[in-house]
Amino acid sequence: MNVLTNLGTEQLQEKDNRFIHPWQEIKAIGTSKRTIIKKADGIYLHDSDGNRMIDGPAGMWCVNIGYGRDEMADAIRDQAMEMPYCSPWSEGSAPAAILADKLAQISPGDLNNVFLTNSGSTAVDSALRFVMFYNNVLGRPGKKHIISRHKAYHGSTYLSSSAAGKERDKSFMDTNTELFHHISDPKPFVRPDGMSVEDWLEFLVKEFEDKILELGADKVAAFIGEPLLASGGVSVPPKGYHKRFLDVCRKHDVLYISDEVVTAFARMGHWFASEDVYGIVPDIITTAKGLTSGYQPLGAALISDRLIEQISGDDVADSYFSNGFTYSGHPVACAAALKNIEIIEREGILEHVQEVAPYFQERLRGLSDLPIVADIRGEGLLGCIECDISGGREEDLAMDHEIGKRIDAHCHSMGLMLRPMINMCVFSPPCIITKEQIDEMFDILRRGIEATMEDVRKEGLWRG
């Protein structure tokens, strides 16, 4: 039993103020009053005041099989008792070996080489370090530049945050601007007025190829992209984008890293989205989150045979990939991943998502009649509403920045937690969500948006 369960909300909030949270607002240190989550089951969270809420973002897009799984707890406990740790430098362990083999089987194409890490950031960081290492071994140390996109999110280490493209996240932070370059966020919503989606795709492909040519193909090592930009507001690229980008990569000998930290393990109805949803086999896939459904921290970079063969032949220098973590292939985390994969297979969760996702997307698009909603985006069990109350009027733009939080606050009080981001709310519920629960979720969301419209009307902030 958790030793802290007897503490009340205020006591926990006071202690929580000692915890510098990710993306912590520094001036709020010491005074924050965060919701304290005490329990969770299925798709629901229970806070320390006894309120039950649907977990709209599935934790941080990660609790794919849902909460309260005894089998996961048993697998974690059993492995911790059997052998909680062994050095990944010198020894192997059954959970890490079996997991690596399983990931090679379920991943697309020849992505058969598995580098295990502790998180998505370290998976991306390791993939980027691998690409740089690969070019060093091949004797082309100048081929190091990385092309990413505005609004991308790839993590919080120095390299992965340099690949990320959210300007606001970089305001007070240092990143590498010499080797990392950003091209357009691909969502059609931001294309110039009057441009067709087909022309937008042509623009994006040309912009990418032009960037390679501008930097010099002999200097560009890789393109890194999420199949859809999740934290960037569920930005879904136009149809055909992934294949066209891979073609450009192949033409210029640039590697394609598909960052599937969010989109794998049932989120889009498949183990991975790259091939099954978007028809491409990239050179490297990075993943984390749904790999253990959040029950343990774990990430992975899956690297193609083709790349490994190129740097391990007789005519290349002997080398070490000097990159790794004390907890690479952590036995307890790997045991959790194996049990998670077993549950997804046994319960048919991939098929379940394929069945309910069209309904989820239909209910999502059903919100388009609400005048405050400017764009709706989504695919699989991922969705986003983007709101606009300023209509582009400068003086009202600040209000747009608050709107996601306001919708979330209303929904929260009605039993739904969202992830507010500026003028957007995103959601990616646990992949076990049923059609009835999808109805429950979107009924609350509609009421939350309506209540927000009422507030901003009353406050004279919106003329709609």
Ligand SMILES: Cc1ncc(COP(=O)(O)O)c(C=O)c1O
């Ligand atoms: C696409 C993507 N890549 C990488 C990361 C970083 O993962 P982590 O927070 O586990 O380090 C995230 C986290 O949200 C992500 O969405």
